[in-house]
Amino acid sequence: MYDVSAAAGFYHQKNVTITGGMGMIGSNLARALVDFGAKVTIVDAMLSQYGGNHFNISGYEDRLTLLPADIRDKAAVDNFIRDQHLLFNFAAQVSHNDSIEDPWSDAQINYLGHLNVLESARLNNPDVRIIYSGSRLQYGKVTTVPTHESHPLNPETPYAFNKTVAESMYRYYYRLHGINSVMFRITNPYGIRGQMKHSRYGIVNYFIRCAMQQEDISVFGDGSQIRDYIYIDDLVEALIAAGASDSAQGQVMNLGSGRGTSFREMAETVVRVVGSGSVSSIPWPDSYINVETGDFIADITLAREVLGWSPETSLEDGIRRTLQFYQRYGEHYTERA
């Protein structure tokens, strides 16, 4: 359990920009930082297929600044980066599958957009501290589980290529230009304020929706593949800790629950907690581009040690909290894409 009260003092009156701040991770973080007294600016391009949602800042509209902008736009980046103490740079194309359909857009957002931010930081605000959200997919197929940060990177799809080259660029700007950053490789996040419109990313949230609507959840194959699902509150605590930590700067860290759950077990837990819906197995469709990475569990020793942080939320508890949120506010999250 990370002691957020210490971080609260650190963030008080700090200028903090969160790109992609209307999405699940960004908005939950923004609300926490506003509560700490930070002067928060949310930058979001509100691209229709992703997770940006105005309801995510409901009740906070007057306590933060919302700036519609895209990190692909250099002038916009130059504008919003000035005078910021911290930049949580979460703007992203977040769908692994969409990157297969459209590798060009993925490269523009997930690599070139981040390069814009780094160049602008170097030129306009070299003292800014940047938090980057990479992905466990950078590892590709792993040979050891749990997987440590020193495991070779064998990315297999455009999404993973671009997350990897962007991380390389962050490390390079840190080493050569002294731009502070913390680079996370995040496992499968889920929880409140995530999109439930479609299944292309954020599968736990989508399954919660299906179960709430008494639908059957189809699991491809036997569903035995192990994943590491991290609840949003645990994730946000690690981000808060990273921004406030001097020793985290320049480090690459896994960010997950550190626990493995089979895909089928996750789906069954959703159905059990929600109390409706069902799970069935169907063969992998021929048309599905299956880039299966094998089992994955994050070794989170480094983040525990450097950040003094520890994930606390069981999958069951996380699903329950998510369910309670959507029982109340689900109408804002279910428009199907």
Next chain:
Amino acid sequence: MYDVSAAAGFYHQKNVTITGGMGMIGSNLARALVDFGAKVTIVDAMLSQYGGNHFNISGYEDRLTLLPADIRDKAAVDNFIRDQHLLFNFAAQVSHNDSIEDPWSDAQINYLGHLNVLESARLNNPDVRIIYSGSRLQYGKVTTVPTHESHPLNPETPYAFNKTVAESMYRYYYRLHGINSVMFRITNPYGIRGQMKHSRYGIVNYFIRCAMQQEDISVFGDGSQIRDYIYIDDLVEALIAAGASDSAQGQVMNLGSGRGTSFREMAETVVRVVGSGSVSSIPWPDSYINVETGDFIADITLAREVLGWSPETSLEDGIRRTLQFYQRYGEHYTERA
């Protein structure tokens, strides 16, 4: 020694496009392929700081098609890729140091430009065979010398990041979409038709120029770092072999001489062969961004086996042939940038 006469039959009447075809590698290849009876189109953006030179196709102007175009321009790529049997995709930002100054342009040319080509091949000409020129800098600091293709990649600068992610994308398009390509990691090439305007890349050629002008060649430090210099004729033979080889498709191969020479020995060989100039040692300048990669020699076993190719030219012979070329045509290559 690769038997080019067999390849000559393969290329006869084939449609071959060479991007970056006005540079050292592209133009030497173009001339060879025209002689084989290929229908060669050179695509070149003639960016002023790089190696494109109209004199490189002197005598061949009426035997090939020259198309001024940039691989960053999607419509242009769609236009030139149609009906081509082979595409030697050598358009590049070629300076490692320039990529440090301007990582954005490097990414646009060396990664996004190549992604344009791959997407266009998938959509417009999936049977095309593409030859890609990556770099030994993809390895970064190596732990074993000679270095095999299985050595981990630890690229350290934007140039190397972008060459690496582009190679990943070629392998991915081969695996997922069946787009044929041969991906080379090239060591330090030199020889006739290379630029001698400045020292930011193509250092052997630049040193030949300095020696021809009776200048002193300053070697930073003790010059003991080992490099693998490959003469252009050997390089071009490997490219010709790769385009004509079925079994090379989908493979990543080192392309070098397989021999190591210290930087100082290279400079001294230049002075000895040219018969003028001198070599002196000076300390590394403080301002120099020294991304020293350690000694490097390419393990070229794979290229030898797959291509039936072997580099034949000693450094001394290569420098002598280059000297003879510039003694005759040097005026076209020496305008200082």
